[in-house]
Amino acid sequence: MHTLHVELGARSYPVYIGRDLFSDPELLCRHIRGGQVAIVSNETIAPLYVPRVREALGERQLITEIVLPDGEQYKTLHTFEHILDRLLRDQHNRSTTVLAVGGGVVGDMAGFAAACYQRGVDFVQVPTTLLAQVDSSVGGKTAVNHPLGKNMIGAFHQPTAVLIDTDTLHSLPPREFAAGLAEVVKYGLICDAGFYAWLQRAMPRLLAREEAALAEAIERSCALKADVVAADEREGGVRAILNFGHTFGHAIETAQGYGNWLHGEAVAVGMVLALRLSAQRGWVEPGAVGILEELLESARLPVNIPPDMPPSSFLDLMARDKKVLDGRLRLVLLRAVGEACVVDDVTTGELELLLRAAVGRADTTC
Amino acid sequence: MHTLHVELGARSYPVYIGRDLFSDPELLCRHIRGGQVAIVSNETIAPLYVPRVREALGERQLITEIVLPDGEQYKTLHTFEHILDRLLRDQHNRSTTVLAVGGGVVGDMAGFAAACYQRGVDFVQVPTTLLAQVDSSVGGKTAVNHPLGKNMIGAFHQPTAVLIDTDTLHSLPPREFAAGLAEVVKYGLICDAGFYAWLQRAMPRLLAREEAALAEAIERSCALKADVVAADEREGGVRAILNFGHTFGHAIETAQGYGNWLHGEAVAVGMVLALRLSAQRGWVEPGAVGILEELLESARLPVNIPPDMPPSSFLDLMARDKKVLDGRLRLVLLRAVGEACVVDDVTTGELELLLRAAVGRADTTC
Numbered sequence: 001m002h003t004l005h006v007e008l009g010a011r012s013y014p015v016y017i018g019r020d021l022f023s024d025p026e027l028l029c030r031h032i033r034g035g036q037v038a039i040v041s042n043e044t045i046a047p048l049y050v051p052r053v054r055e056a057l058g059e060r061q062l063i064t065e066i067v068l069p070d071g072e073q074y075k076t077l078h079t080f081e082h083i084l085d086r087l088l089r090d091q092h093n094r095s096t097t098v099l100a101v102g103g104g105v106v107g108d109m110a111g112f113a114a115a116c117y118q119r120g121v122d123f124v125q126v127p128t129t130l131l132a133q134v135d136s137s138v139g140g141k142t143a144v145n146h147p148l149g150k151n152m153i154g155a156f157h158q159p160t161a162v163l164i165d166t167d168t169l170h171s172l173p174p175r176e177f178a179a180g181l182a183e184v185v186k187y188g189l190i191c192d193a194g195f196y197a198w199l200q201r202a203m204p205r206l207l208a209r210e211e212a213a214l215a216e217a218i219e220r221s222c223a224l225k226a227d228v229v230a231a232d233e234r235e236g237g238v239r240a241i242l243n244f245g246h247t248f249g250h251a252i253e254t255a256q257g258y259g260n261w262l263h264g265e266a267v268a269v270g271m272v273l274a275l276r277l278s279a280q281r282g283w284v285e286p287g288a289v290g291i292l293e294e295l296l297e298s299a300r301l302p303v304n305i306p307p308d309m310p311p312s313s314f315l316d317l318m319a320r321d322k323k324v325l326d327g328r329l330r331l332v333l334l335r336a337v338g339e340a341c342v343v344d345d346v347t348t349g350e351l352e353l354l355l356r357a358a359v360g361r362a363d364t365t366c
Numbered sequence: 367m368h369t370l371h372v373e374l375g376a377r378s379y380p381v382y383i384g385r386d387l388f389s390d391p392e393l394l395c396r397h398i399r400g401g402q403v404a405i406v407s408n409e410t411i412a413p414l415y416v417p418r419v420r421e422a423l424g425e426r427q428l429i430t431e432i433v434l435p436d437g438e439q440y441k442t443l444h445t446f447e448h449i450l451d452r453l454l455r456d457q458h459n460r461s462t463t464v465l466a467v468g469g470g471v472v473g474d475m476a477g478f479a480a481a482c483y484q485r486g487v488d489f490v491q492v493p494t495t496l497l498a499q500v501d502s503s504v505g506g507k508t509a510v511n512h513p514l515g516k517n518m519i520g521a522f523h524q525p526t527a528v529l530i531d532t533d534t535l536h537s538l539p540p541r542e543f544a545a546g547l548a549e550v551v552k553y554g555l556i557c558d559a560g561f562y563a564w565l566q567r568a569m570p571r572l573l574a575r576e577e578a579a580l581a582e583a584i585e586r587s588c589a590l591k592a593d594v595v596a597a598d599e600r601e602g603g604v605r606a607i608l609n610f611g612h613t614f615g616h617a618i619e620t621a622q623g624y625g626n627w628l629h630g631e632a633v634a635v636g637m638v639l640a641l642r643l644s645a646q647r648g649w650v651e652p653g654a655v656g657i658l659e660e661l662l663e664s665a666r667l668p669v670n671i672p673p674d675m676p677p678s679s680f681l682d683l684m685a686r687d688k689k690v691l692d693g694r695l696r697l698v699l700l701r702a703v704g705e706a707c708v709v710d711d712v713t714t715g716e717l718e719l720l721l722r723a724a725v726g727r728a729d730t731t732c
Contacts, residue, residue, distance in 0.1 A: 081443055088514040091686055116482075119509065119520045120600070143485065148454040154485045155521060234486070320457055 002215070004222055006138060007230040008158060015138055015162040015222050017215060022165065025056040031124050031161035034095035035061030038087055040110035041101040042070040045128050048171060049101050053126065064090045068106065072253075072263070075105045075145050077153060083113040097122040097160075103129035103176070104136035104263065108154070111142030115157030125159045128168040130180025131264050134187075134221035137162045139229040139242075149320050150250045156234050164222070166214050174300065179264025181206065181299045182245075184217050186271060187224045189292070190244045193338030195220050200291075203298050241340035244332040245270030251317035255309050268301035277346070277354050278333040288337055304362040311355035315348065368581070370588055372504060373596040374524060381504055381528040381588050383581060388531065391422040397490050397527035400461035401427030404453055406476035407467040408436040411494050414537060415467050419492065430456045434472065438619075438629070441471045441511050443519060449479040463488040463526075469495035469542070470502035470629065474520070477508030481523030491525045494534040496546025497630050500553075500587035503528045505595040505608075515686050516616045522600055530588070532580050540666065545630025547572065547665040548611075550583050552637060553590045555658070556610045559704030561586050566657070569664050607706035610698040611636030617683035621675050634667035643712070643720050644700040654703055670728040677721035681714065 001018030021027055037060055041050050046067045057063060066086050068079055087096070098121060100110035107125050114123035127137035143154025169177065184206075188196025198216075199206075205213035225242065232239040249270030253261055275292055278284045293303045305314075318329060328344040335341050367384030387393055403426055407416050412433045423429060432452050434445055453462070464487060466476035473491055480489035493503035509520025535543065550572075554562025564582075565572075571579035591608065598605035615636030619627055641658055644650045659669045671680075684695060694710040701707050 077443070077447055084512065084519055085514075088512055088518060088686070116519050116521060118518060119507065119522055141485065146450065146454055148451075152454060152484060153450055153482050155482060156485055320454070 002219055004219070004226055006158070006226045008233055011140075011158045011233075013159055013161050015164065015226065017133075017164045017166065017219050017222065019167050019211070020165065021163050022052045022056040025058060028053070028056045028124070028163060029058065031122075032057070032097045032099075033122065034093075034097065036092050036096035037062070037099055038064040038066060038083075038090075038092055038096060039099045039101055040066045040068065040083060040106055040113070042068045042103075042106050044070045045102040045106070049126070049128060049168065053099065053101055062090060062092065062096075064092065068109070070105075072105050072145070073257070075109055075143075077144055077146075079109055080113055080116075080144050083109065084117060087113070087117050092117070092121075094118045094121055097124060099124045099126060100137075101126045101128065102132070103127065104132040107132050107136050108141075108143050108151070111140075111157050111159070112144055112154050115142055115155035120157065123157060123159045125162045127162070127164060129172055130169055130177055130218075131183055132180075133164045133166075133169075133218050134180060135183040135225065137164070138222055138225050139239075140233065150253055158233075164218060166211065166218065169209060169214060175262065175265075177209070178300045179262040179268075182264035182268040182271070182296070182301055184221050185292075185295060185299070186242075186244055186267065187221045189271065189275070189334060189337060190241045190332070190340035191224055191228070191338060192220070193336075195224070196337060200295055203295065207299065240330065240342045241332050244334075244340055245272075245274050247318055247321050247329070247331055248273040248314070250321060251314050252306060252309065254317050255313055256306055261306070265302050268296045269303060269305055272296070272303050273305070273354060273358060274331065274333060276358070277331070277350065278335075280350065280354060281333070283333065283335050284337060305355075305358050307362045309359075309362075311352055311359060314355050315351060318351075368585055370585070370592055372524070372592045374599055377506075377524045377599075379525055379527050381530065381592065383499075383530045383532065383585050383588065385533050385577070386531065387529050388418045388422040391424060394419070394422045394490070394529060395424065397488075398423070398463045398465075399488060400459075400463065402458050402462035403428070403465055404430040404432060404449075404456075404458060404462060405465045405467055406432045406434065406449060406472060406479070408434045408469075408472050410436045411468040411472070415492070415494060415534065419465065419467055428456060428458070428462075430458065434475070438471050438511070439623070441475055441509075443510055443512075445475055446479055446482075446510050449475065450483055453479070453483050458483070458487075460484050460487055463490060465490045465492060466503075467492045467494065468498070469493065470498040473498050473502050474508050474517070475510060477506075477523050477525070478510060478520050481508055481521035486523065489523060489525045491528040493528070493530060495538055496535055496543055496584075497549055498546075499530045499532075499535075499584050500546060501549040501591065503530070504588055504591050505605075506599065516619055524599075530584060532577065532584065535575060535580060541628065542630075543575070544666045545628040545634075548630035548634040548637070548662070548667055550587050551658075551661060551665070552608075552610055552633065553587045555637065555641070555700060555703060556607050556698070556706035557590055557594070557704060558586070559702075561590070562703060566661055569661065573665065606696065606708045607698050610700075610706055611638075611640050613684055613687050613695070613697055614639045614680070616687060617680050618672060618675065620683050621679055622672055627672070631668050634662045635669060635671055638662070638669045639671070639720060639724060640697065640699055642724070643697070643716065646716065646720060647699070649699065649701050650703060671721075671724050673728045675725075677718055677725060680721050681717060684717075 098114035125137040140158035143151035249266035252266040464480035491503040506524035509517035615632035618632040
């Protein structure tokens, strides 16, 4: 087992990465300070992992199991309210701990409920998808979606611990596994060219879900994320680079309806667009786009925009993005592979040029 | 105009107290960093003050007015969602400022919406009731109610400024004015015996709404609250003393249905009960209860529990209070007038004795 630390002063917490983490109940129990626990999971994950988590919890004064429907389309204020209803009905108090067992959707909603229940209770993340393990479980971003935009309602609420059991990846469907790889690729692109090069070599072993390669990819991703979060907890500055590919990606997710495209799939296409824009500005070699497309395709990820999305739809949806400040769209681009920067001077003309070409490619490949 | 400061490091903010604060637009505008503002108010308050606030705001890129129905019964997740819908529909971004113009209900909901919109945007409080001016506008507590308990869903989200215009009190209905005085009395009881003595002398001038007495009462209340909040922002310790009378009070509000008893009215009765319990323990002179009842009655506040609330109903509702930790009810009592303490060893027997006697008194006076 490896342990990383997210350094945030009084809100610091450990991230444990390893196999079969629940065989040692002490690891989980040391992060639960009261006698009350609420396990939040979903219909797909609960039967697989909740019994093991319950066993590790041992005897408790109160354990509530909250099983949500599975899917991004349920990441709503309505489901958030359902979690709070259950906590209140079972009389959970301020010293309770909310335990999220599942992917990013479960973690985001359980975390937001923990942030708001009685103005904030403890929260432990047990991410069971690659996406959640390398991205959403670390950093304290919690949220639900709104029909007008993704993650528009939420809070910064750091967990007290993150337990990443790599064994959970063996039951992950291939499409979801690939979606997680998109975020792993992102870390290489934005801040570690060496890791990016390693990924190009290691992709076959990752796709075969070889334990050592998985642990290495997860640990390097979490370490990079922990550094960025420690430097900028509430996204006042450098943390924004973690959104590389996400502004385009969110537009795709919103246009297609949540749950039809997986987040990682939309981010994969978004990264291609953002890299292409960086190349259009002459910041990276045009050949870098082909290398990225090849890497993503080898990971079974899409690289083209949905054929039914005209540029105007992108532009409208991007104008509503959280990264818009005083009317200026902020985008993450690459100065070079491994070096991201945030810009707010991208013109509508540049975007139209980029998106028209992208539509052309999407038409050709369909 | 007087200026206090709530000292919370990077989250410090000023509290301005004075007359006609909007005649100097600069005062408000220095706390609004972007071109977008959302004014949240209610049907009663909006016609009285929103035009003056709008004038002080001058020309802006975007001003959204969100006018809520008036009353504690609307302090719900449903109204919270309505505020967020409006912000999204008008495409407010992360640099927007939410401006709460109204009483505690408006401030709590606007503040919670500001806390959650895009994971947190700026928030300025313009409290227009005495209760909001001396209590809820300072300290960063925001929340909505749930059918199973008051303020159960919320966040700590500090404002960037609080503007207390004492002129707004002249249009406040007598019952709401009295409800605010309950919290003023609370500050004296929990931490300033001198202020408590002053209140007993100054009550006639306060009831006549004499400017100098009002300004003095508001400033001393805010200063006491600012000190407590600076020492303990998230209620890990000393801040809990601000809940003096509130555990009993919340039980009354919940049992009677939000909005039927005003918060300050319920707190007035709650303070009498908490002081009586302190006397029952021999910590304060029995005569102190009579002095408090006389002071509250002179301020036209209730001192007896609702006649239809049996002790069992109190005990059930109090068990759900946020101040319950690991099954132990935490209550604020007085060691002496001006000196509050938090205890977690009150027995059911003590509470039954207290409440049975209280029911007896309520029956007699009805």
